[in-house]
């Protein structure tokens with residue numbers, strides 16, 4: 001059972017959910033993003049994300065039109081990652097398509113760019129074997145204070 005902390009961009013409030021690994025993430029539709037997919041290899045008991053990141057995922061999945069295999073989304077700073085890992089720690093970034101062929105991956109990357117849903121899509125030369133997209137959001141003290149206390153391992 002994972003504790004999932006979601007920043008609700010519409011109400012400016014933090015919501016807490018408890019979900020099993022095989023359940024869908026909060027705000028996910030049609031079972032396209034399970035808790036175990038979102039966490040990937042992270043063993044963190046607490047996961048973080050935002051409502052807007054989940055809604056963007058739903059829309060991206062719809063636009064792409066087929067299943068998007070997720071390597072991971074959430075990762076704590078010490079669990080490895082790549083250049084934009086802080087977005088992974090905030091739970092607003094996705095590393096996907098590791099299992100796709102390179103042409104399928106390019107199609108997915110193009111879909112992410114043209115969708116206009118994401119703040120940033122990593123170029124193919126930096127992420128040749130996966131597709132990274134993320135949904136940055138304005139910083140709120142409420143959110144980042146909670147994140148930094150989690151960083152020290154208290155939650």
Ligand SMILES: [Zn+2]
Pocket residue numbers: 082084088093094095132133
């Ligand atoms: Zn990434």
